[in-house]
Amino acid sequence: MYRLHLASRYTFQRPVSYLAMVAIGLAVMALIVVLSIMNGFLEETRSFLRGTTADIVVFPHQIQFAYSREALEDAVAEHPDVRGACARLVRPAIFKVYGRAPVLHGNSRDAAQHQVLVLGVDAEAEIAVTDFSEYLANVETPLFRVADPERPFHLPIERIRDLEFKFANAPTVLVSEEMLSGLLLRPGDALNLVTVPDSALQLDGQPVKPASQTFLVAGAYRTGHYNHDQATVYISHKDFVRWTGTQHQVSELYVSVDEGADLDRVRDELDAKLRDIGMVSTVETWEDRHRIWLGAVENERNILLVIFFFFLLLVCTITFSVLTMMVQQKVRDIGILSAMGAPAGGVGGVFATCGIYIATLGGVFGLVAGIALASNINAVKDFIEDTFDIEVFQKEVYAFTEIPVALDHQWNAAIAGATVVGAVLICLLPAFRAARMDPVEALRHE
Amino acid sequence: MSDAVLPADPGTQAAETRAAAEPVLSARGLVRVYRIAQQRLEVLKGADVDLFAGESVAIMGRSGAGKSTLLHALGLLDRPDEGSLVVRGVESTRLSKPARARLRNKQIGFVFQFYHLIPELSALDNALLPRRIEFGPFAWAGERREAREKARALLAELGLGERMGHRPSQLSGGERQRVAIARALVSEPTLLLCDEPTGNLDERTSGVIADLLFEISEKRDHTLVMVTHDAELARRADRGLQLHEGRLEPLDA
Ligand SMILES: Nc1ncnc2c1ncn2[C@@H]1O[C@H](COP(=O)(O)OP(=O)(O)OP(=O)(O)O)[C@@H](O)[C@H]1O
Numbered sequence: 001m002y003r004l005h006l007a008s009r010y011t012f013q014r015p016v017s018y019l020a021m022v023a024i025g026l027a028v029m030a031l032i033v034v035l036s037i038m039n040g041f042l043e044e045t046r047s048f049l050r051g052t053t054a055d056i057v058v059f060p061h062q063i064q065f066a067y068s069r070e071a072l073e074d075a076v077a078e079h080p081d082v083r084g085a086c087a088r089l090v091r092p093a094i095f096k097v098y099g100r101a102p103v104l105h106g107n108s109r110d111a112a113q114h115q116v117l118v119l120g121v122d123a124e125a126e127i128a129v130t131d132f133s134e135y136l137a138n139v140e141t142p143l144f145r146v147a148d149p150e151r152p153f154h155l156p157i158e159r160i161r162d163l164e165f166k167f168a169n170a171p172t173v174l175v176s177e178e179m180l181s182g183l184l185l186r187p188g189d190a191l192n193l194v195t196v197p198d199s200a201l202q203l204d205g206q207p208v209k210p211a212s213q214t215f216l217v218a219g220a221y222r223t224g225h226y227n228h229d230q231a232t233v234y235i236s237h238k239d240f241v242r243w244t245g246t247q248h249q250v251s252e253l254y255v256s257v258d259e260g261a262d263l264d265r266v267r268d269e270l271d272a273k274l275r276d277i278g279m280v281s282t283v284e285t286w287e288d289r290h291r292i293w294l295g296a297v298e299n300e301r302n303i304l305l306v307i308f309f310f311f312l313l314l315v316c317t318i319t320f321s322v323l324t325m326m327v328q329q330k331v332r333d334i335g336i337l338s339a340m341g342a343p344a345g346g347v348g349g350v351f352a353t354c355g356i357y358i359a360t361l362g363g364v365f366g367l368v369a370g371i372a373l374a375s376n377i378n379a380v381k382d383f384i385e386d387t388f389d390i391e392v393f394q395k396e397v398y399a400f401t402e403i404p405v406a407l408d409h410q411w412n413a414a415i416a417g418a419t420v421v422g423a424v425l426i427c428l429l430p431a432f433r434a435a436r437m438d439p440v441e442a443l444r445h446e
Numbered sequence: 447m448s449d450a451v452l453p454a455d456p457g458t459q460a461a462e463t464r465a466a467a468e469p470v471l472s473a474r475g476l477v478r479v480y481r482i483a484q485q486r487l488e489v490l491k492g493a494d495v496d497l498f499a500g501e502s503v504a505i506m507g508r509s510g511a512g513k514s515t516l517l518h519a520l521g522l523l524d525r526p527d528e529g530s531l532v533v534r535g536v537e538s539t540r541l542s543k544p545a546r547a548r549l550r551n552k553q554i555g556f557v558f559q560f561y562h563l564i565p566e567l568s569a570l571d572n573a574l575l576p577r578r579i580e581f582g583p584f585a586w587a588g589e590r591r592e593a594r595e596k597a598r599a600l601l602a603e604l605g606l607g608e609r610m611g612h613r614p615s616q617l618s619g620g621e622r623q624r625v626a627i628a629r630a631l632v633s634e635p636t637l638l639l640c641d642e643p644t645g646n647l648d649e650r651t652s653g654v655i656a657d658l659l660f661e662i663s664e665k666r667d668h669t670l671v672m673v674t675h676d677a678e679l680a681r682r683a684d685r686g687l688q689l690h691e692g693r694l695e696p697l698d699a
Pocket residue numbers: 441480481482487489507508509510511512513514515516
């Protein structure tokens with residue numbers, strides 16, 4: 001009993017113990033917050049990628065001949081777990097706003113903004129298989145929305161702004177809302193897309209002649225993912241073929257699968273089947289497709305474990321020095337306790353108990369503070385941004401409007417627990433030293 | 447053999463009582479050697495002493511003679527290199543460390559020159575410390591309360607009734623030494639070992655503390671051993687011993 005009694009006095013009457021508790025707490029808190037944000041990023045990234053990627057994507061190997069779109073779609077749709085499949089044509093292009101200089105300021109930054117991935121899609125199939133209709137509905141400015149979400153590429157004649165194109169029956173394009181507002185464009189405006197046509201590729205040794213085509217903006221879409229939206233435009237499948245003169249009907253096949261089906265199994269079965277019928281393709285699940293990205297976020301989370309190890313070392317160093325200092329300052333008391341008949345184990349126990357108090361309270365403080373801060377991180381962010389007028393979180397960089405947070409209580413408990421255990425264990429060293437001290441020498445200590 | 451340590455005044459009644467009774471502590475041939483680097487410093491070279499119930503003994507000797515060393519050995523705080531030390535019929539040199547700690551807790555009370563109170567504890571908690579050490583985690587609440595009442599009574603008796611909640615730093619030297627005396631008495635030990643208990647106090651306070659020690663040990667039948675440089679004080683003890691050349695000799699009056 002005197003152990004608890006003395007230990008609480010020793011611990012709570014010295015400011016340095018509070019300092020040690022705060023240090024332990026801050027370490028635990030920082031780790032919990034960082035881990036929660038990383039988990040949040042991973043979760044958000046996964047759910048975002050899940051939303052903008054089909055469950056499974058098929059990339060046909062069309063070396064000798066072009067695969068038939070219907071044949072490929074049918075072959076895939078035959079699989080019992082497949083809900084639907086839609087073919088897309090994909091091609092990189094540079095674009096130029098009609099009537100403006102090709103590159104705004106002649107610098108590479110603006111030049112980079114003028115290259116896009118053009119997706120040639122069948123609107124009906126796209127709506128059936130992907131979240132396409134949601135992207136159209138997500139557009140925030142009403143003026144930018146397409147006239148008819150069922151027929152997104154349809155541009156009513158009254159929306160065409162340039163008289164020159166009123167009756168030209170020009171093909172249309174869907175541009176992201178961010179790009180439209182960035183370029184000061186509106187539906188009805190015209191832009192040119194330039195690419196290398198397939199016909200040019202067939203003529204060996206001839207200089208390549210690019211294919212330029214004027215498109216009218218039919219409206220905007222918004223996936224919510226900045227990187228995707230800045231560099232992707234949609235045109236209709238039919239216009240794509242006419243513009244590029246391609247022989248191909250499919251660049252990639254987006255496949256949606258019944259919920260709960262094992263994607264890896266479906267992928268392997270589709271792969272085998274397409275091989276059987278002679279339409280050799282690369283088949284990937286959405287996770288395969290983004291494994292580098294997902295792997296990077298996951299890898300960062302694992303690096304956190306390494307950082308945690310160093311935090312643990314830091315915590316142990318702090319507790320060790322605080323306890324060692326305490327023992328050094330309490331040498332005389334150790335002599336007194338021995339003279340009063342306390343056994344060596346009791347003397348050591350007093351200091352070990354001090355360590356337990358400091359470590360446990362520090363750990364609990366860190367756990368509570370960490371969870372509280374992580375749960376309110378966006379409020380804290382807003383407060384800092386408003387108070388100091390700085391931008392802490394650039395949503396353009398992360399593609400999320402808020403800092404994503406996912407609390408994993410098992411991990412939080414493990415972090416706090418491991419820190420407390422580490423700190424307590426390291427405290428046993430100075431406690432052991434106190435226990436082994438010679439009582440007479442301790443009493444004579446100045 | 448025991449003749450050597452018997453006092454020089456065999457005529458008195460006290461001496462007769464002592465001869466008849468069993469000593470509460472009996473030390474024979476205590477040797478304590480300090481080794482510093484290559485040097486051997488023999489501080490105790492075969493000290494003998496018998497201490498009887500209820501008597502008071504003053505120990506004198508020049509500075510560095512080994513008085514504190516002897517007291518630490520008698521109080522089971524230090525293990526002598528050679529010799530035997532029987533406390534209440536138990537040969538202490540053969541006991542394990544924890545067993546000696548238990549014996550020390552029950553039978554020995556220390557009072558030091560520099561009080562040696564624990565600064566974080568109140569006067570009452572300091573006085574209670576030996577009992578708290580004695581109690582395991584499962585002591586009766588009643589037993590605890592009893593110990594607390596006892597400590598309170600002792601402090602009140604020593605004139606500290608109003609100062610029980612005060613820390614050592616809030617007390618004067620004399621008051622601190624009284625707390626230390628209360629702490630030494632709280633377990634009702636057989637032996638009260640005082641190492642220059644008045645060495646750090648002014649003359650008047652010294653007198654008061656010395657009076658208290660003699661009075662209390664007489665009243666409660668403790669055996670009082672007091673190391674002192676004060677010949678006046680030594681004369682008030684039942685008998686005096688001198689530590690000289692590592693041995694104890696009767697103090698010539
Ligand atoms: N741990 C130690 N190591 C080496 N020598 C020591 C140690 N402790 C005590 N001594 C030596 O033993 C001798 C006796 O010391 P002790 O403290 O017992 O003397 P003392 O009689 O109590 O003196 P004083 O009257 O000044 O208190 C001294 O010479 C001291 O230097």
